[in-house]
Amino acid sequence: xxxxxxxxxxxxxxxxxxxxxxxxxxxxxxxxxxxxxxxxxxxxxxxxxxxxxxxxxxxxxxxxxxxxxxxxxxxxxxxxxxxxxxxxxxxxxxxxxxxxxxxxxxxxxxxxxxxxxxxxxxxxxxxxxxxxxxxxxxxxxxxxxxxxxxxxxxxxxxxxxxxxxxxxxxxxxxxxxxxxxxxxxxxxxxxxxxxxxxxxxxxxxxxxxxxxxxxxxxxxxxxxxxxxxxxxxxxxxxxxxxxxxxxxxxxxxxxxxxxxxxxxxxxxxxxxxxxxxxxxxxxxxxxxxxxxxxxxxxxxxxxxxxxxxxxxxxxxxxxxxxxxxxxxxxxxxxxx
Amino acid sequence: xxxxxxxxxxxxxxxxxxxxxxxxxxxxxxxxxxxxxxxxxxxxxxxxxxxxxxxxxxxxxxxxxxxxxxxxxxxxxxxxxxxxxxxxxxxxxxxxxxxxxxxxxxxxxxxxxxxxxxxxxxxxxxxxxxxxxxxxxxxxxxxxxxxxxxxxxxxxxxxxxxxxxxxxxxxxxxxxxxxxxxxxxxxxxxxxxxxxxxxxxxxxxxxxxxxxxxxxxxxxxxxxxxxxxxxxxxxxxxxxxxxxxxxxxxxxxxxxxxxxxxxxxxxxxxxxxxxxxxxxxxxxxxxxxxxxxxxxxxxxxxxxxxxxxxxxxxxxxxxxxxxxxxxx
Numbered sequence: 256x257x258x259x260x261x262x263x264x265x266x267x268x269x270x271x272x273x274x275x276x277x278x279x280x281x282x283x284x285x286x287x288x289x290x291x292x293x294x295x296x297x298x299x300x301x302x303x304x305x306x307x308x309x310x311x312x313x314x315x316x317x318x319x320x321x322x323x324x325x326x327x328x329x330x331x332x333x334x335x336x337x338x339x340x341x342x343x344x345x346x347x348x349x350x351x352x353x354x355x356x357x358x359x360x361x362x363x364x365x366x367x368x369x370x371x372x373x374x375x376x377x378x379x380x381x382x383x384x385x386x387x388x389x390x391x392x393x394x395x396x397x398x399x400x401x402x403x404x405x406x407x408x409x410x411x412x413x414x415x416x417x418x419x420x421x422x423x424x425x426x427x428x429x430x431x432x433x434x435x436x437x438x439x440x441x442x443x444x445x446x447x448x449x450x451x452x453x454x455x456x457x458x459x460x461x462x463x464x465x466x467x468x469x470x471x472x473x474x475x476x477x478x479x480x481x482x483x484x485x486x487x488x489x490x491x492x493x494x495x496x497x498x499x500x501x502x503x504x505x506x507x508x509x510x511x512x513x514x515x516x517x518x519x520x521x522x523x524x525x526x527x528x529x530x531x532x533x534x535x536x537x538x539x540x541x542x543x544x545x546x547x548x549x550x551x552x553x554x555x556x557x558x559x560x561x562x563x564x565x566x567x568x569x570x571x572x573x574x575x576x577x578x579x580x581x582x583x584x585x586x587x588x589x590x591x
Numbered sequence: 592x593x594x595x596x597x598x599x600x601x602x603x604x605x606x607x608x609x610x611x612x613x614x615x616x617x618x619x620x621x622x623x624x625x626x627x628x629x630x631x632x633x634x635x636x637x638x639x640x641x642x643x644x645x646x647x648x649x650x651x652x653x654x655x656x657x658x659x660x661x662x663x664x665x666x667x668x669x670x671x672x673x674x675x676x677x678x679x680x681x682x683x684x685x686x687x688x689x690x691x692x693x694x695x696x697x698x699x700x701x702x703x704x705x706x707x708x709x710x711x712x713x714x715x716x717x718x719x720x721x722x723x724x725x726x727x728x729x730x731x732x733x734x735x736x737x738x739x740x741x742x743x744x745x746x747x748x749x750x751x752x753x754x755x756x757x758x759x760x761x762x763x764x765x766x767x768x769x770x771x772x773x774x775x776x777x778x779x780x781x782x783x784x785x786x787x788x789x790x791x792x793x794x795x796x797x798x799x800x801x802x803x804x805x806x807x808x809x810x811x812x813x814x815x816x817x818x819x820x821x822x823x824x825x826x827x828x829x830x831x832x833x834x835x836x837x838x839x840x841x842x843x844x845x846x847x848x849x850x851x852x853x854x855x856x857x858x859x860x861x862x863x864x865x866x867x868x869x870x871x872x873x874x875x876x877x878x879x880x881x882x883x884x885x886x887x888x889x890x891x892x893x894x895x896x897x898x899x900x901x902x903x904x905x906x907x908x909x910x911x912x913x914x915x916x917x918x919x
Contacts, residue, residue, distance in 0.1 A: 309722045311729075360905040367665050367721045368859075368918045372904045374667075375852055379897035386890035393890075494848075495733055502726065540741055543734030550727045551715050 307443030312373030320346030320472030350472025381492030509558030645877020670847030676833020677842030705826030
């Protein structure tokens with residue numbers, strides 16, 4: 256019965272997603288960005304939600320992928336599509352390699368040290384890109400023009416990002432169901448105990464970090480072509496917009512869950528677009544306020560809230576555990 | 592960003608002195624290194640100015656150490672308070688007062704802002720998971736930066752306090768009087784802070800709360816009042832720093848994060864509850880940054896700050912890892 260329902264859900268979502276650019280042709284770019292946001296939130300949640308490593312600098316991989324793709328497109332001499340595909344692959348691989356290289360040192364940090372360290376990494380990358388002449392320094396880079404009309408371009412990228420978000424979602428679902436998911440959840444709940452039980456925590460941490468990097472790198476590579484202009488600090492390494500949004504979306508939907516980031520991303524993207532049209536100029540101020548409000552009043556997110564209510568009803572016969580343990584977010588999410 | 596004009600001055604001065612033949616077959620980036628070897632007097636200039644710059648980092652780092660130690664919050668909005676201090680001073684000057692009045696006025700305004708923000712936001716996160724407070728203060732930082740950008744525009748603002756500069760060694764070493772004031776103020780305020788925490792009634796309450804908030808509450812200390820005052824003092828210290836930044840260099844709405852990272856870095860190097868350490872680390876950071884900005888180029892100076900922070904974090908963590916411990 257349950258599988259039938261979820262099949263129905265997936266099918267209807269598939270239909271809506273396939274039809275969306277045809278039904279709303281004026282909003283194709285925004286719809287494409289919606290899938291980017293979904294990937295952002297999903298990939299942030301690998302580390303932040305499932306593994307308990309709150310990274311503030313995942314934007315690094317996004318930007319690196321974007322630049323890698325743009326450099327390939329500029330220097331490879333191929334025509335548009337081969338260069339694009341090669342660039343996207345390169346974006347993912349370069350981001351993955353970078354994650355492997357820096358992962359060992361950085362993932363030894365924990366808690367807020369990890370958070371601030373990654374935050375610094377994202378900003379440093381933006382600053383370096385802004386001073387490096389090979390990739391255009393402060394004036395950024397412009398990927399080659401899409402051969403075809405603007406509407407064709409938007410439709411192409413809409414479906415590309417839709418496919419990519421779907422791949423991300425199912426890959427993560429598969430990973431969370433297996434040993435990998437259990438291992439990173441164990442790291443979140445108690446890293447020292449997990450290590451004492453014989454889990455190679457460092458390996459799992461680097462693996463999770465690399466998966467995040469790969470998916471974000473590919474997203475960044477394609478995103479540079481959708482936006483059409485790569486600015487080091489406002490597009491590629493945009494820590495104060497995309498970088499924070501990915502955290503916010505995962506939290507708003509419910510971190511540590513599979514569907515939470517997706518729901519959070521959709522709601523956040525709609526809110527953000529509404530702000531953009533309604534609050535001329537003040538939208539960024541409003542977004543700052545929104546961050547504070549979500550963090551203060553909905554830190555457990557939509558799915559977290561539903562689960563809390565649901566499990567309260569279920570656990571009413573054995574209330575001792577729920578009441579004596581301090582209300583820390585990690586402990587409530589153990590059931591995921 | 593703040594030290595850009597200062598270091599730019601070095602580069603222009605330096606480029607007039609270098610004979611063009613040194614540019615051949617050299618990596619462009621390291622040209623300035625040869626200047627340092629050829630003209631060691633620049634080392635003195637960079638060192639003096641760097642240490643004076645560091646005094647401003649020390650001011651913001653005092654606040655960060657205080658809030659971190661007492662409230663267990665890492666205040667990401669630290670740099671934005673510095674920025675606000677600068678803009679308050681700008682308003683003071685526009686109102687027709689001498690820029691030096693900006694220092695006490697910025698401190699008072701920021702103190703009140705700190706109290707208000709505590710009452711509205713931090714009050715709700717102070718006892719919670721550190722991730723929540725990190726993200727909440729990050730939200731405050733974005734909010735303030737965008738608000739100032741909306742009100743004042745994204746332009747770089749600066750004030751010339753008209754205090755002049757001192758020259759040493761045939762004019763090769765220049766020191767602006769503003770930076771000397773900043774330096775003495777940082778050390779003086781550090782002493783005041785130490786005395787206040789040691790001997791004032793509320794200072795003792797702050798230390799008691801830092802040691803054990805629950806016990807302090809049982810003994811009749813209103814910890815929320817203590818937190819509010821701590822946060823206010825932090826904002827006031829940052830406001831003072833910002834007021835000096837706009838006089839010595841410049842401020843703009845998005846300058847905050849590097850200042851946050853600098854004060855964070857100074858605190859992790861010095862360790863919590865180590866005021867002399869904060870002074871030394873801050874001054875050292877100022878000097879290191881000035882040298883790095885000169886050698887690698889000013890466009891990489893901020894990147895240097897952030898990379899240095901990551902390097903310090905990893906290095907400190909590695910040292911602890913040998914004992915199967917990690918940074919807490």
